[in-house]
Every structure is written in C-alpha cells, then in structure tokens.
Amino acid sequence: MTDVVTPPTSPVSRERSKEIKRLSVISTARQVRVLSRAELTELTGLSPATLTPLVRELIAEGYLIERGPGASRAGRPRAMLEFNPRAELVAAVALEPSRISCEIADSDGTVVAHRTVRLAGDIIDTICRSVPELAGDGLPALRGVAIAAPGVSSGGAVRLAPSVGLVEGRPIGEALQRCLGVPVVIDNDVNLMAAGEHAVGAGSDVADLLLLHVADGIGAGLVLDGQVRRGSGGAAGEVGFLPLDPADRGHDGVGPFEARWSENAIAERVVALAPGRRPDAPVTALVELARADERAAAYLGEVLAAWSRLIVSCVCVADPGRVLLSGAAAQLDDAAVARLQTLVAAAAPSATEVRRAVLGDRAVLHGAVSYALSAAAAGLPTLLPSP
Amino acid sequence: MTDVVTPPTSPVSRERSKEIKRLSVISTARQVRVLSRAELTELTGLSPATLTPLVRELIAEGYLIERGPGASRAGRPRAMLEFNPRAELVAAVALEPSRISCEIADSDGTVVAHRTVRLAGDIIDTICRSVPELAGDGLPALRGVAIAAPGVSSGGAVRLAPSVGLVEGRPIGEALQRCLGVPVVIDNDVNLMAAGEHAVGAGSDVADLLLLHVADGIGAGLVLDGQVRRGSGGAAGEVGFLPLDPADRGHDGVGPFEARWSENAIAERVVALAPGRRPDAPVTALVELARADERAAAYLGEVLAAWSRLIVSCVCVADPGRVLLSGAAAQLDDAAVARLQTLVAAAAPSATEVRRAVLGDRAVLHGAVSYALSAAAAGLPTLLPSP
DNA sequence: ATAGTTCGTTCGCCGTAGGAAGGAAGTGTG
DNA sequence: CACACTTCCTTCCTACGGCGAACGAACTAT
Incomplete structure (x- = not known):
C-alpha cells in the first residue's frame, strides 16, 4: 500500500x-x-x-x-x-549512567552469567569484549543481544546525557552486530520491561498491554497485537509529557506531568509529611503513612487520581486492556490498586484491568531475552502463530 | 511466548x-x-x-x-x-442510523456501483441481497466486504442505538462471511478513514499515523506499523474521553472532552458569535469570522489549543509522527493548521507533522477497499514486505 | 549485416513436503 | 501367554515447485 x-x-x-x-x-x-x-x-x-x-x-x-x-x-x-533452554543464549546489556551491566541468559530467562563493568573507554569496545568473555564456551549458542538504554533511545527528547551520541540512532547497534555476528536490538528500558511482562510476566495471557513505570520519570511501554510499539519517533509511551494540567509546561526535557507525579516528587512530599530521612521506597512509605495520617491519605488519593488520569489517557488512545504498574507504582498495596482500578473504570471508555507488574528487576532481562529471541527469528517475516 | x-x-x-x-x-x-x-x-x-x-x-x-x-x-x-483493477472488487457497506449505503469498488477505489438502501427488515439479509445484486456479473471478482459502523464496533461504550445487538461482536461478520463467501471485516468508520488515508491519502508515505476526526463526537484512528490498531476492546482512538480537564466528567457515553470541542459544540458557539442560521461547516465559518471578529479569533484559539492538547496526548502515548485532521478539523485553513502544528511542536515529546486529511468523504471507501484487499490476503500470515 | 544487449522461456536438477506403508513398542483381552 | 489392537515413529517413494543455466527472441547501435 x-x-x-x-x-x-x-x-x-x-x-x-x-x-x-x-x-x-x-x-x-x-x-x-x-x-x-x-x-x-x-x-x-x-x-x-x-x-x-x-x-x-x-x-x-x-x-x-x-x-x-x-x-x-x-x-x-x-x-x-x-x-534445551541452554541451546539459545542471549545477552542483555543495560546501559547505566556510569557503568554497564551485562547478563547472559538462557531462553528461560535464567541468568547464566553476569557482570557489571565500570564505563571506561569506548562503550562498543567494552561490550564487544565483555559479551564473548561472559558467554565463554556458550558463545556459539548466542542468538542475540539486547541493549537497554534509559530514556528515549532514538529520536524524541534526549533524556540521559552519557549515552547521547553513542546510543542515538543506529551506530551502536550496527557496530555490535558486525562485531558479534548476532542480531542486536536496542531499546528503551521501559519498552523492554513491557516486552518482558508480556513474554513471561503479568501480561503473558494477553496481546495488548501498557506498562506504566514510575521512577525518576514516568514512562510507559506499549504492547499492541503482541508487539512492542515504539511509534514513529520512538517516543511512544512518553506519558510524562501528557498535557493533563493545562497550566503546566515542561521544563528541560521533563514532562509536565512527571515533574509532579514521579517517584522523586512523591518522595519529597513524603519527607515533608513524615520528616526524617528520604525513604528508599516512597510509595510504600506513603501507603503506610496513609493508614494513620489523614494528610498522607489525602495525598495518596491525589497520586492515585493523577495516575488514573494518566492511565485513562492511555486507554483512550491505545486501549491496551491491561495496565501493569511497575517501579514505584508497583509499591501500591492491593487496596490502592483496587482504588486505582475503580478510578480508571469510572472514566475509561473500555474495560481495563489494572495490576501490578510481577517481574520487578528481572523484567528488563526477560524483555531482552524476548527481544533477542525474536530478533533471531526476525530475518524472515513471522510465519509462526503470532498471538 | x-x-x-x-x-x-x-x-x-x-x-x-x-x-x-x-x-x-x-x-x-x-x-x-x-x-x-x-x-x-x-x-x-x-x-x-x-x-x-x-x-x-x-x-x-x-x-x-x-x-x-x-x-x-x-x-x-x-x-x-x-x-487490471477490475479483477478485484470489494464492497464497502456503511451503516447509518436509518439506512445503509453500499458501494462496489475496484482495487483503485473507483466506485463501480453504489446504492443506498433504507433500513427495512434484517440488516444481514439486506446486505446479503444488495451486495450480489450490485456486483452483478462482477461477483466472482469480489474479494471482500468491509462494513463501516459508526462509533465503537465491539466492546467499549455503545454509541449508536440502531446498530446495537446486530453490530455488536461477531454475529454480523460471521453471518455475512458464510452468506457471501468472502472475508468480511467490520470496523469503526474512523478506523476505516485512517486506513484509507494510510493506503492512498495523506499518509501513504508513512507507517504510522493518527487520524483525528471531529464531527458530532471526536474520534481518532490509529495506524502503527502499517496496521490499524484497535486495541484490546476496540476502543483505541476514543480520544473524546481523554481526561484533559480534571473537573469534567463524561455524560451518557459522551466523553468529557468531546462534549466541549466537537463540531456540535463549536457550531453552538458560532451561532452565538454570529447569530443567524446554524452553519453547515461551523469550523469554516469560525475561521472566516476570526479574521474580523476578535471574540471569534479568541475562540478559535481556544479550539486550536484544545485540539492541540488532544493531539499531544496521542503523541505522548503512541507517537504516530503524523496527525491528519479530518471532518470538521479539516476545515481549518492553512494558517490555522500551522498554528496547530506549532502548538503541538511546543508540547509534544516527538516531532509530529500535522496535516489535513485529503480524501474527505472518500476516505471510508478507500479504507474499506484497503481492508477488504488485505483481508483477502490475511488467510496466511504476510510474507510480503510489510512496511 | 553483425555484434551487442536485454527479455523472456524452456529444460532439467535438486530439494523438500507429504502420502503410504511398515516397523516398534506398548496395552488390553481371551 | 499369545494375540489383536492402538499409537508412535520411521523409511520409502513420489510429486512438485524453485531456480540455475542455457537458449531463443527482439530490438539497438555501428
């Protein structure tokens, strides 16, 4: 066409x-x-x-x-x-601000080897050396490499300085592919989480889902018809930029919405509500505070309302049918998830299930496995049953 | 997986x-x-x-x-x-409140025959009789039937009374397929328009697009990776329900947003601004008024701002890269489109092109052709170059 | 005219899919 | 315990489609 x-x-x-x-x-x-x-x-x-x-x-x-x-x-x-799951190994490489972590996993997602490397010298060189070393005699079974980059990986706003220029666009992928001889995919970490939950997590029984990841920022990964959808500029799921409050404007690449409702912002409010050291898990802390403290309960209500509006927005546009809460949002307890579900149901045009994601830290890894395995099959268009 | x-x-x-x-x-x-x-x-x-x-x-x-x-x-x-385009004919059936219009087109989208039938008796019967009659001796070349239903066709809120029960779910599709012996697809009219613009209209050069259709309500059709995406409940693109104004709540299956910014709502304001008979094309009228009347100009600004926030929302979730304005939104003149483009660029996380749709009334027909032709090929998973 | 070039077709090999038949390895029954 | 019966797996064989290569066709350039 x-x-x-x-x-x-x-x-x-x-x-x-x-x-x-x-x-x-x-x-x-x-x-x-x-x-x-x-x-x-x-x-x-x-x-x-x-x-x-x-x-x-x-x-x-x-x-x-x-x-x-x-x-x-x-x-x-x-x-x-x-x-034999060991017949297919994949490498998952996570780029972090000052280091890279590299894991070799079999097709079950079982980690066979892992290592964290401080970032020194060229990223590409480092990866090209680390992966074969880690894989060892399993190297022939390596089927693919998936690289998780924070923020938007191609096009869109650049959110993380260190990876600029190296991650941007194709070069790193192409170079690695030549060097390692296996397919290399590179994507946003949130997209990988969504793929992971879709493959073996809380979304393995559906074809569509949206994973809402709340951390320093707020991002979402969108799976439609069984595939992660990145959109034309790779910015699909940049829900932190949703213009939900007309007055707000984004600042410095931070979306207006995420400036107010990300984990950071919540942490600050929690500190204000219960002075003391900044909690590791602010949402957990907030949920606990809310049991006793009315002001905390009210603020929790605000947070839930805000997130629900965000979820409803996604439902209105993409109708994923299931929404998985990840990162700080996964710290909500059952009651809070149920409240969120109710809020969503009240305003969304389509029945939508809200759940916690289940893979936690391992979501990215499983996503990488899923990517790498399907990248190995991607040379030819899929004839396999896709859903 | x-x-x-x-x-x-x-x-x-x-x-x-x-x-x-x-x-x-x-x-x-x-x-x-x-x-x-x-x-x-x-x-x-x-x-x-x-x-x-x-x-x-x-x-x-x-x-x-x-x-x-x-x-x-x-x-x-x-x-x-x-x-030979005549080697493949498709039927496009549009369900309207009290009648159905039926067109036979070749694979160019050239209409070979058309007819409008007043709705009497069973819809399925009517279609099963009309299509072969219209196709005449071209019947063997019939490759598929696409049915356009207003509103949400499956799941989601029911928006149009007459088609309830008949359109809902599969029965009509299955029955017709058995009766006519060719693939039958049924979808939201806005989705069909999006498919049409993607196939031969203002989106034929891209893989992703969003068509924003403003009429009595506001709806959007989403094309990602070359395919219309309906979402899990078929409610993708129900952007009228976007919770852009926290205070608003939807009423009776009408989204809060569309209640304020649909063609109807605009028409009312236009009448207030320039008393007289209700214009056929309120947005055209508004654009003209705005050249001379300051209040009209201000209101036009509001409309553009509202639509831009809606578009930005879609970009944040799905990042279609191109947005096509259809229905009343296509009545905007170049200057207004440019203003809209600017507003979107200021708030969206990804570069997005805003254009008018070009097919107008014929979009649904072309979408139906596109659907029916790809439905004919859908028996087997596509091995054809997909993008 | 002759060489050169590009198209389309025919021929024939190879490899694969799958039908059919047969062997293998169990369970039930007289 | 032998015999039928069932199910699973394999081997044999055939048919057919894809494609490489050679060939014929049709036109241009010199």
Missing part, C-alpha cells in the same frame, strides 16, 4: 521455508518444554514425515534432548523430547 | 508458498500498475523462471493484461503487463 519500493529479497526461497519450519518447531518446543513428535505434528501442522529428519537435526544441534518414553494409554509410548 | 495453544494449521505447505508468491506478484502489480516481467523479478525477488508460469496463470485469471512492448534502449523490449 505504501509506495516504498519493495525490497529485493525473494519472498519464499527454499532455505527460508526450511528455516521457517525449524523456527516453528523450536518455538513450539520452547513453549511446551517437553513433548513428543506426535504432539509436534499436532501443534505445528507439519507431517510426521517432515518432522523426523528435522527433529534429528535439532537433536544433533542440541536444541532438543531425547528423554525416555512418556506415559501411554495404549500403543507405543511417545518418545519425549525436551527443549 | 503467550501460552495460547498453537493453532493446528500447517506453517508452510506447498499451496501456501505458491499463494504467497501469487500475492506477492499481485500486490506488486497493484502498486506499480504497469510493469514488465523483468521488473517483477527485481521487485519481488522471484526468479524469472518462477515468474513465467505464474504470470501466465495471472493473465488467464484476468489479474494481468498483456500490453504491447514497452520502450527499450537496447535489447529486446519489455512486454508490459498491466494490472
């Missing part, structure tokens, strides 16, 4: 269709974990005759491991195959 | 891959209109040997028409093929 010139790659070549089958089997096995060839025929639709050599190949490559025969009612018992 | 059970369809069968090739050629030809086999090899990546029999088949089926030889610098001239 668009008048972009069609790319010169052949749509269906023989190698492709074989690879598609491979991926179909692998992805099925990854989900089901332990299954027989008979189940594979059912799930993938491939004929047994087709599967036999393919499975043999996958066993030889270490993707599948033959286990003993499974239970059987009648007839020959199924020879069970177990998916 | 999700634990939905994998569907039992085979991923790559021979018939599929053949169909994929067919579609690849057809879709290329649809875009380029007149081309040679040599160009097809370049554009689709298929080898000449593969194309020869395929093209022969398509000629026999009427998809392609052989034209004379084209110009040539040196060597054998290319035998030109022309795509």
Whole structure:
C-alpha cells in the first residue's frame, strides 16, 4: 500500500521455508518444554514425515534432548523430547549512567552469567569484549543481544546525557552486530520491561498491554497485537509529557506531568509529611503513612487520581486492556490498586484491568531475552502463530 | 511466548508458498500498475523462471493484461503487463442510523456501483441481497466486504442505538462471511478513514499515523506499523474521553472532552458569535469570522489549543509522527493548521507533522477497499514486505 | 549485416513436503 | 501367554515447485 519500493529479497526461497519450519518447531518446543513428535505434528501442522529428519537435526544441534518414553494409554509410548533452554543464549546489556551491566541468559530467562563493568573507554569496545568473555564456551549458542538504554533511545527528547551520541540512532547497534555476528536490538528500558511482562510476566495471557513505570520519570511501554510499539519517533509511551494540567509546561526535557507525579516528587512530599530521612521506597512509605495520617491519605488519593488520569489517557488512545504498574507504582498495596482500578473504570471508555507488574528487576532481562529471541527469528517475516 | 495453544494449521505447505508468491506478484502489480516481467523479478525477488508460469496463470485469471512492448534502449523490449483493477472488487457497506449505503469498488477505489438502501427488515439479509445484486456479473471478482459502523464496533461504550445487538461482536461478520463467501471485516468508520488515508491519502508515505476526526463526537484512528490498531476492546482512538480537564466528567457515553470541542459544540458557539442560521461547516465559518471578529479569533484559539492538547496526548502515548485532521478539523485553513502544528511542536515529546486529511468523504471507501484487499490476503500470515 | 544487449522461456536438477506403508513398542483381552 | 489392537515413529517413494543455466527472441547501435 505504501509506495516504498519493495525490497529485493525473494519472498519464499527454499532455505527460508526450511528455516521457517525449524523456527516453528523450536518455538513450539520452547513453549511446551517437553513433548513428543506426535504432539509436534499436532501443534505445528507439519507431517510426521517432515518432522523426523528435522527433529534429528535439532537433536544433533542440541536444541532438543531425547528423554525416555512418556506415559501411554495404549500403543507405543511417545518418545519425549525436551527443549534445551541452554541451546539459545542471549545477552542483555543495560546501559547505566556510569557503568554497564551485562547478563547472559538462557531462553528461560535464567541468568547464566553476569557482570557489571565500570564505563571506561569506548562503550562498543567494552561490550564487544565483555559479551564473548561472559558467554565463554556458550558463545556459539548466542542468538542475540539486547541493549537497554534509559530514556528515549532514538529520536524524541534526549533524556540521559552519557549515552547521547553513542546510543542515538543506529551506530551502536550496527557496530555490535558486525562485531558479534548476532542480531542486536536496542531499546528503551521501559519498552523492554513491557516486552518482558508480556513474554513471561503479568501480561503473558494477553496481546495488548501498557506498562506504566514510575521512577525518576514516568514512562510507559506499549504492547499492541503482541508487539512492542515504539511509534514513529520512538517516543511512544512518553506519558510524562501528557498535557493533563493545562497550566503546566515542561521544563528541560521533563514532562509536565512527571515533574509532579514521579517517584522523586512523591518522595519529597513524603519527607515533608513524615520528616526524617528520604525513604528508599516512597510509595510504600506513603501507603503506610496513609493508614494513620489523614494528610498522607489525602495525598495518596491525589497520586492515585493523577495516575488514573494518566492511565485513562492511555486507554483512550491505545486501549491496551491491561495496565501493569511497575517501579514505584508497583509499591501500591492491593487496596490502592483496587482504588486505582475503580478510578480508571469510572472514566475509561473500555474495560481495563489494572495490576501490578510481577517481574520487578528481572523484567528488563526477560524483555531482552524476548527481544533477542525474536530478533533471531526476525530475518524472515513471522510465519509462526503470532498471538 | 503467550501460552495460547498453537493453532493446528500447517506453517508452510506447498499451496501456501505458491499463494504467497501469487500475492506477492499481485500486490506488486497493484502498486506499480504497469510493469514488465523483468521488473517483477527485481521487485519481488522471484526468479524469472518462477515468474513465467505464474504470470501466465495471472493473465488467464484476468489479474494481468498483456500490453504491447514497452520502450527499450537496447535489447529486446519489455512486454508490459498491466494490472487490471477490475479483477478485484470489494464492497464497502456503511451503516447509518436509518439506512445503509453500499458501494462496489475496484482495487483503485473507483466506485463501480453504489446504492443506498433504507433500513427495512434484517440488516444481514439486506446486505446479503444488495451486495450480489450490485456486483452483478462482477461477483466472482469480489474479494471482500468491509462494513463501516459508526462509533465503537465491539466492546467499549455503545454509541449508536440502531446498530446495537446486530453490530455488536461477531454475529454480523460471521453471518455475512458464510452468506457471501468472502472475508468480511467490520470496523469503526474512523478506523476505516485512517486506513484509507494510510493506503492512498495523506499518509501513504508513512507507517504510522493518527487520524483525528471531529464531527458530532471526536474520534481518532490509529495506524502503527502499517496496521490499524484497535486495541484490546476496540476502543483505541476514543480520544473524546481523554481526561484533559480534571473537573469534567463524561455524560451518557459522551466523553468529557468531546462534549466541549466537537463540531456540535463549536457550531453552538458560532451561532452565538454570529447569530443567524446554524452553519453547515461551523469550523469554516469560525475561521472566516476570526479574521474580523476578535471574540471569534479568541475562540478559535481556544479550539486550536484544545485540539492541540488532544493531539499531544496521542503523541505522548503512541507517537504516530503524523496527525491528519479530518471532518470538521479539516476545515481549518492553512494558517490555522500551522498554528496547530506549532502548538503541538511546543508540547509534544516527538516531532509530529500535522496535516489535513485529503480524501474527505472518500476516505471510508478507500479504507474499506484497503481492508477488504488485505483481508483477502490475511488467510496466511504476510510474507510480503510489510512496511 | 553483425555484434551487442536485454527479455523472456524452456529444460532439467535438486530439494523438500507429504502420502503410504511398515516397523516398534506398548496395552488390553481371551 | 499369545494375540489383536492402538499409537508412535520411521523409511520409502513420489510429486512438485524453485531456480540455475542455457537458449531463443527482439530490438539497438555501428
């Protein structure tokens, strides 16, 4: 439909269709974990005759491991195959202001190795050296690298100084891809969290979700139709900029909304309400204070109202159906989440479930795994069941 | 990733891959209109040997028409093929409060036949009779039917009484599909407009856009990554419900925002500013008034500010990169559009282009064509170049 | 005219998908 | 305990589609 010139790659070549089958089997096995060839025929639709050599190949490559025969009612018992998560490793690299943390995980998201490197010298060099070192003899199994960058990763406002210029645009991705020989994806950390929760967390049963992450700023990750949507400039989910209060104006790349309702801002108010040292988890502190202190309860109400308006805004635009609370917002207790849910339901045009995210710190890692695995499959357009 | 059970369809069968090739050629030809086999090899990546029999088949089926030889610098001239738009017809059915309008169009969006039927008896029956009648001997070429329903078509708030129960959910789609034997898609009219502008209108050069349609209410259609996104409950784009004014509350299924800034609301103010009969095009009237009347100018400013905040909200959530003004919003003159653009740029976190939609009334029709054509191809997951 | 160039087609090989039949390994039953 | 029966997996075989390569076709340039 668009008048972009069609790319010169052949749509269906023989190698492709074989690879598609491979991926179909692998992805099925990854989900089901332990299954027989008979189940594979059912799930993938491939004929047994087709599967036999393919499975043999996958066993030889270490993707599948033959286990003993499974239970059987009648007839020959199924020879069970177990998916070997170690057959596919991914690297998740998180860029932080003055260091990078690097993790190697298998396709379950189990961390096989991790390391934190102080940022010295060129980022790209550092990553190119660290990843193979960490992977060790598992390097051949490396399927992809996902890089989590704080703030907006491409286009949009630049929110984090250190990564400017290096992260901006493609260079880092392209360079790493050449150097490591595997697909490299780079994205906003909030988007990765959303992908993680969608893959194995509180959103694994739905196709659409919005993850609202409250920290120093407020950001959201949007998953629609099973895919993280970044928008044209990569600024989708920049909900801190929502013009919810007509009077407010943003300052220095900080959205008007997040200036008032981020974790930082709440922390300040909490300190004012209960003088003492600044709490690590201001929202937790606020929730506790609110049980006894009326002023705190009132302020908690304000916070919930503000967040609810933010959520409603997202529902009106994208209708994700489920909203996951992450970061400081995940510190809300059940009662507060329920209140938030009620506020949202009252104003949103569509039924929306509000829940806490469940993966916490590990969300980014799982997101990276999910990205890297799907990037490995991305060479060819997906023929796999997408939802 | 999700634990939905994998569907039992085979991923790559021979018939599929053949169909994929067919579609690849057809879709290329649809875009380029007149081309040679040599160009097809370049554009689709298929080898000449593969194309020869395929093209022969398509000629026999009427998809392609052989034209004379084209110009040539040196060597054998290319035998030109022309795509026959009449080979694919689609029906676009618009449900209106008391009648339905039905159009048959070819894949250019040229209307071949149209008819308006007063709503009497069962909607499904009526459509099932009208479409084949209208299509006449072109019926075998019918590739799909798209139905445009006002308001939210599934889930979400019900906005239009007459279609309740019939449109709600799947029944009408399924029934028609059985009866007519072609894919039937049903959607919100604003979503269809967005699809239309994306296909052949002011958004044909981008993958993401948001169409803002101002009429009795305010609605938006969201295209991300080349696809209309409806959200989990089909309420994506219900921007009339945006909680932009904390004090406001919605009434009776009308969003708080649209109650104040829809065409109706503007019309009332315009009447107040310039007493007389209610204008057909209140925004046009307002723009003209604003040239001379200060109060009108101020009010126009308010309208633009309100709309800009709405657009900014959408940018913060979905970052479409381009916003198309449709309906009453398309009545703005260049200067007003420019002002709107400026307002948006000042507050949005990402560069966003604001333009008028260009298809006007025909947007829904083109959207229906686009839907119906892609629905015909939707049986199999797209292997075609998606962006 | 002849060489050169570009197009399109035919031929034939190769590889893959999948039907069919057969072997393998269990459970139930007389 | 043998026999049928069921189910699972494999092997054999065939058919067919994709594409490389050679070939014929059609036109330009010199």
